[in-house]
Structures are given as C-alpha cells and as structure tokens.
Amino acid sequence: MNIVDLILSNLFSIPYGGEILLRTGEHLILVAIAMTIAISIGIPLGIVITRKPKLAKVVLGLANAIQTIPSLAIFGFLISVPFIGGIGKVPAIVALSLYALLPLIRNTYTGIINIDPTIREAGRGMGMTDTQLLFQVEIPLALGIIIAGIRIATVISVGIATIAAAIGGGGLGVFIFRGISTVNTQLILAGAIPSAFIALGADLFLGWLERYLTQPGQSKQKYFLLGVLAVLMTGLLLGIFGLQNPQTETITIGSKNFTEQVILGEILAQQIEAKTDLKVERQFNLGGTFICHEAVKVGQIDGYVEYTGTALTAILKQKPITDPKKVYRIVKQAYDEDFQLTVMNSLGFENTFAIVIRREDAQNLNIKTLSQAAQYTPQWRAGFGYEFLARKDGYPGLAKTYGLKFKNTPQQMDLGLMYKALAQKQVDLVAGNSTDGLIPVLKLVVLEDDKKYFPPYEAVPVFNQETLAKYREIEPALANLAGFITAEQMQQMNYEVDNQLRPVAEVVKEFFTKNPN
C-alpha cells in the first residue's frame, strides 16, 4: 500500500503523470488485445502450413508483404474499410495484429519444420496420430521458437502501437505526436520512455516464459501457467467489445495532428458544449488531411476544421485558384454534392503556407519577399514537410513561380521538427504555416509571397450532413464562429500552446472568456 502510494504520488508530481498512467494502460491494452488476436490466428496458421508445403509459400509471402507496408499506410487504408476500419481503437488493433502475424507464423512454421525428422518418424512409427504427434511432440519441441516469435511480435507491436495515435487509437503515441507537433521534447519523452519500458518489460517476461516452458519437467505447473495466461488473454479479447464507443448523444470532433488543428477542434468542441446539450468526444491528432477527410465522410468523426485551399487541391484535386471567394464557392458545392459534407463559413483567418527564414538572415541580406530571396537560395538548404513537397500547390509550383534553386534537394522533414532545424541552422529555409506561434518566438520571419503564388487557406468547419440533420442545434451553435478568429489571435493561441506549454483546453477557454459570443 505504502509503496503504491509512494509511486503514485511521485508519478503525479512529475509532469503529465496522470495522463502517462492512462496512456500506458491504453497502450498495454492495445498491444495485449492485438497480440491475443494475432496469436490465435498466427500460430494455428503456422501449424496448418507445416502440413501444406504449397500453402506455406503463399502464406509466408503474404505475411511478409504485410510487414513491408508502412504502418501509416495500413492505418490510412483501414479507414474506409467497414467493421474493422475507421478510426479509433478497433482499426489500430487490426493493424497491430496484421503486423504481429509474420513473426508468429514464421516461427511456428520454422520451429515445427526444424524438429529432428527421426523424432517425428519415431512417433509416427509407434502409431501416433497426426494430432497426437502435433500436440505431444511437435508443439512442445517447437515451443521455445514459437515463444521467441511471440516475443519479437510483442516488442514490434509496442513500437508500432505509438502510431495508433494517428487514427485516434490512443496509447503513448498521443504524447509523441503531440510532442512532435509542438516541438516539446518533454512530451515526446513522456511517450517514448514508458513505451520503451513496456517493450523491455514484455521482452523480459516473455524471455522468462520461454526459458521456463522449455526447461524439462513440471508439466502440471506449465499447463497451469499457460491456462492462466489463456484466461487472461480471452478476458482481454472480450474487453474489446467494451472499447466500441457506444453511439449515444455524442458528437465526435476530429483534428489533424498539429497544434492549430487541435486548438480549432477544441474551439468547435467547447462551442458545441456551451451552446447545446450534446456531449462532445475529441478525436484529435489524427494523422493528416486524408485521414480526417475519410473519417468525416464515413461519420467516424462528425466534423473538423479544414482549409479551403487544402480542400480544393488535396481533396478535390483541382488546380490552385487565387480568389478566396471563388475557392470557397467551389469547395462548398463540391463537398455538398460529392461527399454530403457541409462546409460552414470561414472562422475568419487564413492559414496559408509561409516560407520562413531566420530573422538574422533576412536582416543581413535585407530581404523581405520571395523574389528577393530567390538569388540567395542556391547557397541554402531547404526543409519541407511531406505534404508541401508532394502537393501541386506546394514546392513544385513555388519553385517554378520564383525560379527557386537550392544547394541540395530539399529535405523532407516533420512539421514539428522543421522550425527547430531552422533555428539550429541545420536548414536555412522552411515552409511552415502563417499562423505558427513559433515563428516570432524562434526569431524567424515569413517571406512575403509577392507573386501571390499560394492559394487562400481559409479555416472552415466541415461537418457530416447526417449529423447536422440529426442534431439540428449544431449548425446555429457554430454559426456564431463565422469570422470570429483573427490571424493574430490564432498565432497567439498557437504560441500559448506551443511555447508556453499550456493545455489546449485552458487556452481555448480563456479565448472564449475574453471573446464571448
């Protein structure tokens, strides 16, 4: 009792202590359920293919192929799959189970195939049936290798489970994603350290189990232990049904995985909570535009804040247009017709791409615009986010418009790490967002887009029309937010969260207190 109290009090005294416990628990449950499913599929499958050599190639090849798919791609793919897909814990568990399959199938198969053939022949020669041979000889002799497979799969799963946060699966990845998007090392560690401990703990425990089960004798105790573990695992598996969110009078608001998005999500959430009787569930930090769009389309989330320019080019795949009103009109109409999504009025500010350099460079070279910068870029290194590099309205068009050339091929970087890299002179120019709170703090400046290359990016709430029809109070509640937030206010809130490390909910609450509607 005292020790537990001591640990708890210490844990709560370190930053994020309570949430670390919660997320660690989530993480453990994710991994345990995924492993239970993977074991109950992988091991029988591994056994079956020892009996069917032709099938073995196909199954092992398939499991191998799954393993090579990047985890974010699997999560993205699962969003539009019914029943097992969407966002939240279920698709996260499905993806984790898929990844755990290969080591389980392969080790079971190899373990059994590599048993000394004379032993198998002795068994057959003495008149053991195939089933008796399997359960009394092959599985016990392959057990060490099978458990080694479980061990590898578990450790891999603990790592991959951090990515589950990208689709709202919770777990310690929540800290890591939030930490990366806010350039907060402490937050990253709050996710990474417990996750490393879980991996180490799982490895130690399974290593012990491996040794214990492969030592001779004590079969009764071994069966007892395996029985207890099986009961625990089954209990967890049943617990999966408890994870399915009950579809009550709850509205789910999503957001992409950067600070401004989380703040905007929280603004929508608090506004709905304040003006209606609905409960709001928050599924923030989803892994990017595509995941949010798919999720709101299928109703996994009911709404989130999108940017008109992004909607036009990334979702509707149209060429960039510079007239903000025209962009809004096209997006609103296409969303309504193609996706049954309602695009609400702009929240008032624009978050456009911003080409950012260090203030000292800008002052030394006396440059303010992108056209002026173009003559210096051949000596500079650039760092861009993946989206910016890939999108038509991103780097390729920008380079053409201004004739930009760089010392090296621009480096692909995470949004959250980019500013730090710029401040630490690892790169000399990055593409950020105009509302980023870090820009003033890290002594950076935004270059003026003097040729008006970037299309308008007005922030607009996007909602699922079924939800709006069902809960008619939502639309009027959010109508008040039209034109409500200025770019400066947004930058300020971003700064509060990113640099003052204040909780999003608190910053948003303060904003509403200062700006009642």
Add this chain to the structure above:
Amino acid sequence: MAKSPKLLQDKEIVVEFQDVSYGVGANNLLFDLNLTISKGEFLVLLGRSGSGKTTTLKLINHLVIPTAGKVIVHGRATEDWDPIQLRRSIGYVIQEIGLFPHFTVEENVGLVPSLEGWKPKTLKRRVYELLDLVGLEPGKFAPRYPHQLSGGQRQRVGVARALAIDPPILLMDEPFGGLDPITRWEIQQQLRHLQAQLGKTVIFVTHDIQEAFLLATKVSLISEGKLVLEGTPTQFKRSQHPEARRFMACCQISQ
C-alpha cells in the same frame, strides 16, 4: 490342446512381401521383393548403405507405401490396415533411437500404452517391468531425460519403448550403430536372450555382418534394391554370391 497350436504357430507367417516394388518418381529403390517371415524368427536384413534395407523395413509398418505388390502383415495387406492400429501392433526402434527429448524415460517408454489409454498405475508398473527387462534400474532411470543417459542406456530405453504393449513384431533399424564395441556386444547379447525369452518376431536392419551372424536365425542380403540371398547364417557363410563374399571378406579381416 495347449501344445498343438504352438507347433502350428512356429510356422505361422507373420509378414509376407509379395512382388513388392517401391520407387520415388522414375527412380526405383526396390525391385520385386519376395520375402516371408515366420513367427519367432529373427530376420536380419543385411546390405550396404543405400541398398534399400531401411525402406524394406518401413514398408512393414506402412511408413512407406509400395508402388507395386503387397506387404501382408498378420494376413492382411498393409493398405487394408488402419495405419495407427498396424503401427501400434509393431514395435519400432530406429537408427537415431528417436527418444522424445522433452519426455522422461518413464514417459518415453510409456508412450504407446498411454496413447492406448492405460491407467496410470498399470502403466507405471509396466514401465518399471520393461526397464528391469532391458537392465535399467527403474527407480534410478525412470525420472531421467534422454540427454542424461549414455548411448547404451538410450538404446535400452528405445528397446523398452518398442516392447511397451507387447507387440508380436519388432522392427529394428540399425539400433546399435553408435555404440562402442563392448556396450554393443552386451546389448546384442541381451537382445538375443530377450527375443528368445519373449518369442517375438524381429526384423533387424544392419550393415554389420558380425551383428547379423550373432543375432539372426535368417539373413536376407539386399543389394541395389534386390533380395540376392536368403538363408541361415551357415548357408550365408557358404554362399558364392559375390556380394556375400564381399561381406564375408570384411568379416575375416576384422577377425
């Protein structure tokens, strides 16, 4: 009444090969094998490595299925037997012994009886009896694992395991290959007595002619998949068949 069937049984045919051939694909390993083994006989299949002796043995317990001809065990072709039942009525000791490394000596020896659903008490009594029979002190050896035994002890356990449910036929595939000469001689002696005492029909594979002469009541010489000579050890010694002469030559050198 007790005596007359016994006399008849002496000539009872237990295993019979009828024009048996066996091959994998186009590659024939055994050609037109004809062989009869009577009850109580100790038949040694003698031949060089790769001559087809082991395959011949595996045809008897249906581990290998003839591509032509029939193997008849207890009056029924092996194909008509339930292979599990057939194998449980035949004791089997193989080259590498094939003891289960995760089973104790007791569990290894008691395997077939336990598959047959024997009660634990009867089973234990039988295991102890068998260990006694092969000259291993039951109290000492029953709880050991195969890796805790010497080569000779392992062989004895292998023999005990094959005898567990008292099968009328015993198949032995070079069981004493890896033993030192003295242990080997001891265990050969023991097997001979055991066979005489229990009246088992034994089919024994070896490439060691001295072992063959020591144990056999009948020697069958197999060369390149064909049965080339069949007879008592005395008949074998007198044979002019070139393969038999070669085997005899080795025998003389080593003496």
